[in-house]
Amino acid sequence: MSHLKFTAKAAMKDELKDIVRQHRRVSGLSQSALAKLAGVGKTVVFDIEHGKESVQFDTLKKVLAALNIQVVLQSPVLERQRKLASQQTTHP
Numbered sequence: 806m807s808h809l810k811f812t813a814k815a816a817m818k819d820e821l822k823d824i825v826r827q828h829r830r831v832s833g834l835s836q837s838a839l840a841k842l843a844g845v846g847k848t849v850v851f852d853i854e855h856g857k858e859s860v861q862f863d864t865l866k867k868v869l870a871a872l873n874i875q876v877v878l879q880s881p882v883l884e885r886q887r888k889l890a891s892q893q894t895t896h897p
Contacts, residue, residue: 818856826854828872843871 828851829839836850841893845867852860853868869876 816859822854822856824874825850825868825872828874829854833871839871840866843867 832839832882836843837847838856840847840850845864849860849864850868854863866876
């Protein structure tokens with residue numbers, strides 16, 4: 806089971822670094838220019854593009870926002886709870 810977790814974690818990390826790199830390049834930005842635009846240190850973009858896991862989430866969000874990349878979190882549990890709550894308010 807831990808092998809599956811590691812594989813999923815590695816795949817997500819690879820996807821994230823590829824997305825950031827592609828968006829940066831398409832935007833015509835150097836790593837330093839993106840860092841300045843995002844208001845982060847110049848090594849942060851390098852670290853993200855190389856899959857470093859110690860980048861803080863708030864810092865990552867700044868870089869993603871500078872590239873106009875949205876992060877969408879989905880929770881089947883919360884969605885189910887919202888749906889049930891909605892049904893209860895419409896059907897007393």
